[in-house]
Amino acid sequence: MIDDLERAIEAMIFASDEPLDARQVAGRLGDQMTPGQVKAIIETIAQRHAGSGIELVERGGHWHFQTPADLAHLLRRERDDPRKLSRAAAEVLAIIAYHEPVSRAEIEAIRGVQTSKGTLDVLMEAEWVMPAGRREVPGRPLIYKTTDAFLQHFGLTSRKDLPGIEDLRAAGLLDPVDLAFEEAMGELDLVKDGEEA
Amino acid sequence: MIDDLERAIEAMIFASDEPLDARQVAGRLGDQMTPGQVKAIIETIAQRHAGSGIELVERGGHWHFQTPADLAHLLRRERDDPRKLSRAAAEVLAIIAYHEPVSRAEIEAIRGVQTSKGTLDVLMEAEWVMPAGRREVPGRPLIYKTTDAFLQHFGLTSRKDLPGIEDLRAAGLLDPVDLAFEEAMGELDLVKDGEEA
Amino acid sequence: MPLDFEIVPAAPEREDALQLSLESWEGPLDLLLALARSQKVDLKQISILALVEQYLTFIAEARELKLEVAADYLVMAAWLAYLKSALLLPKDPLEDPSPDELALRLQLRLQRLAAMRDAAARLLARDRIGRDVFLRAKPEGLRDIKVRRWDASLYDLLAAYGQVKLRAEPVVHMVSRRPVITLDAALHHLQRMLGVKLDWAELADFLPPDYDGPLRRSAIASSFVAALELARQGRVELKQEGAFEPLYLKAAGV
Numbered sequence: 041m042i043d044d045l046e047r048a049i050e051a052m053i054f055a056s057d058e059p060l061d062a063r064q065v066a067g068r069l070g071d072q073m074t075p076g077q078v079k080a081i082i083e084t085i086a087q088r089h090a091g092s093g094i095e096l097v098e099r100g101g102h103w104h105f106q107t108p109a110d111l112a113h114l115l116r117r118e119r120d121d122p123r124k125l126s127r128a129a130a131e132v133l134a135i136i137a138y139h140e141p142v143s144r145a146e147i148e149a150i151r152g153v154q155t156s157k158g159t160l161d162v163l164m165e166a167e168w169v170m171p172a173g174r175r176e177v178p179g180r181p182l183i184y185k186t187t188d189a190f191l192q193h194f195g196l197t198s199r200k201d202l203p204g205i206e207d208l209r210a211a212g213l214l215d216p217v218d219l220a221f222e223e224a225m226g227e228l229d230l231v232k233d234g235e236e237a
Numbered sequence: 238m239i240d241d242l243e244r245a246i247e248a249m250i251f252a253s254d255e256p257l258d259a260r261q262v263a264g265r266l267g268d269q270m271t272p273g274q275v276k277a278i279i280e281t282i283a284q285r286h287a288g289s290g291i292e293l294v295e296r297g298g299h300w301h302f303q304t305p306a307d308l309a310h311l312l313r314r315e316r317d318d319p320r321k322l323s324r325a326a327a328e329v330l331a332i333i334a335y336h337e338p339v340s341r342a343e344i345e346a347i348r349g350v351q352t353s354k355g356t357l358d359v360l361m362e363a364e365w366v367m368p369a370g371r372r373e374v375p376g377r378p379l380i381y382k383t384t385d386a387f388l389q390h391f392g393l394t395s396r397k398d399l400p401g402i403e404d405l406r407a408a409g410l411l412d413p414v415d416l417a418f419e420e421a422m423g424e425l426d427l428v429k430d431g432e433e434a
Numbered sequence: 435m436p437l438d439f440e441i442v443p444a445a446p447e448r449e450d451a452l453q454l455s456l457e458s459w460e461g462p463l464d465l466l467l468a469l470a471r472s473q474k475v476d477l478k479q480i481s482i483l484a485l486v487e488q489y490l491t492f493i494a495e496a497r498e499l500k501l502e503v504a505a506d507y508l509v510m511a512a513w514l515a516y517l518k519s520a521l522l523l524p525k526d527p528l529e530d531p532s533p534d535e536l537a538l539r540l541q542l543r544l545q546r547l548a549a550m551r552d553a554a555a556r557l558l559a560r561d562r563i564g565r566d567v568f569l570r571a572k573p574e575g576l577r578d579i580k581v582r583r584w585d586a587s588l589y590d591l592l593a594a595y596g597q598v599k600l601r602a603e604p605v606v607h608m609v610s611r612r613p614v615i616t617l618d619a620a621l622h623h624l625q626r627m628l629g630v631k632l633d634w635a636e637l638a639d640f641l642p643p644d645y646d647g648p649l650r651r652s653a654i655a656s657s658f659v660a661a662l663e664l665a666r667q668g669r670v671e672l673k674q675e676g677a678f679e680p681l682y683l684k685a686a687g688v
Contacts, residue, residue, distance in 0.1 A: 042289050048311050050290025051304040055312050057571030068311065085290075092239050093247025093282075094291075107248040107574055114245050114265060115252045116577045125586035127594060133586070134595035152601050166584035194588045203592060205599065213596035252574040265576070304568045306561035312568050322558065325460060331554035347546050349463025350506075392561045400556035410549040414542045421538055 049078065050085050059102030129159050133168060137202060141172040141183035168193065246275065247282050256299030256389060297388040297395060326356050330365060334399055335411055338369040338380035365390065462510035467544050477545045482537040483521055486514045613649045620656035621663065628670060634682040637661060
């Protein structure tokens with residue numbers, strides 16, 4: 041049987057929107073008790089909850105309830121949120137992979153467009169890119185390189201596995217993608233056939 | 238010594254900013270337990286807190302911690318101003334709770350006046366009432382029912398806890414007037430028959 | 435409880451109080467219930483006739499005082515006046531519904547409204563969150579934290595690099611090539627065909643049949659020029675009946 045005073049103090053600390061000290065609790069109880077007496081009761085309450093899923097803790101003389109730190113993982117559950125890398129980010133990543141180490145200004149020079157800071161942040165968040173010191177030129181810009189996680193994700197043993205420019209061209213990856221042009225190519229072939237006939 | 242699972246469930250319900258049901262708790266624990274097993278543990282926790290300054294209560298299958306009502310005088314502050322309901326809103330709320338699901342026309346038949354638009358809005362804004370589909374009669378009127386938040390706010394474990402609902406039902410006071418009228422006329426006839434006999 | 439739910443002004447003792455508070459009733463049924471409760475008996479035992487009398491008196495006095503009485507109160511008054519006379523007159527067994535039945539219905543409605551009004555009061559008197567019981571003010575909350583996993587394939591990477599390289603290459607303007615038959619091709623083709631066809635043949639017959647659209651037009655144009663060239667060289671003869679008529683050709687000296 042928990043006594044009424046103890047119940048009252050427990051409820052008060054529970055419902056309070058900020059931690060309470062013994063003096064505040066005594067005040068709300070109409071100052072029939074000294075802060076010392078209140079403190080003794082608070083400690084009894086804390087004892088009663090010890091080892092449960094609820095803790096009564098003191099911080100700088102103020103008391104509040106909280107959940108034990110060792111159970112934090114149950115309260116904050118992590119969930120995967122897969123996102124597709126944007127075109128811009130893929131371009132920046134490719135430039136870093138082919139040209140590393142490379143500064144942001146150099147990336148922009150190669151891309152021909154400004155690169156937002158967010159794009160590099162995304163690549164660093166993905167842990168595919170990391171800073172690799174500074175270039176010893178005026179302004180000492182940060183330079184970036186790819187990580188081991190990058191190689192792993194893309195199934196590469198080393199950066200040397202990246203296809204060269206000629207391989208890319210042969211694979212058609214350097215061709216302008218233009219439907220009208222492709223159609224014209226088809227018709228030219230027809231002409232050639234006609235000539236041979 | 239409180240076991241780890243009990244601690245975990247206690248912490249979860251204590252930390253949650255809304256009441257949890259057994260299924261939600263089981264889900265967060267990685268679905269190793271059935272909701273039934275979880276419920277048994279929750280009831281153990283509720284038992285442990287009974288009579289203290291913090292109570293674990295069930296409202297519509299969801300559980301939350303709250304302070305006992307008998308300590309209200311210590312905890313009530315001037316700033317605490319629970320939503321004040323107009324008489325009309327209180328009546329409409331009671332009619333929905335005791336008759337649900339119920340259409341606006343049925344509410345008006347009981348009250349004898351039109352329900353102003355604001356009345357239902359206030360109840361829906363408080364999240365005590367929600368639409369529950371349409372009645373399959375001509376005009377397909379919307380019907381309304383109460384929510385879990387309604388049970389929580391008014392401290393009801395379930396709709397069976399509505400004050401006096403069994404007596405009202407037994408007295409036929411939840412039946413429509415037409416039905417009650419048929420029955421009353423039947424009884425009158427019986428009495429007449431009795432007189433004639 | 436009074437904080438939340440102020441009961442209707444209970445049926446007032448003094449008549450003037452009744453009249454002044456006309457606005458505090460929500461319609462005629464509400465007013466009837468308040469009057470019924472002033473009879474201080476169970477609603478089951480209420481005297482409908484007395485109730486009707488009270489209501490009619492109330493409305494009459496309100497009108498005497500030139501208070502605005504809403505239409506639905508007057509409709510109810512008219513109906514109750516009819517009910518009253520029907521209840522007082524000798525019973526006509528053929529009348530349907532009978533006045534007793536009408537009175538019973540009114541009584542049932544009043545009981546139901548009273549029941550819900552009591553239920554509302556009991557509901558609002560329960561231990562309510564924020565007034566009687568309190569929750570944790572600042573719970574930690576249960577959080578689902580989304581961990582972003584970026585996804586891209588090697589193909590995406592290489593295709594992106596290809597695009598960068600293309601953009602970076604010096605811009606080369608390429609006039610898109612239309613499907614054409616060159617003069618050389620037409621000459622070559624015509625000469626071979628002339629070796630096969632011996633008699634006069636229309637120029638169009640020298641064209642491969644599967645040429646159509648712009649390609650056919652190009653073939654006609656270049657074949658025509660080729661025919662003129664061959665005629666200039668004396669290797670082909672041309673004839674045409676008139677302007678825009680078909681052009682015929684055959685190998686010279688055959």
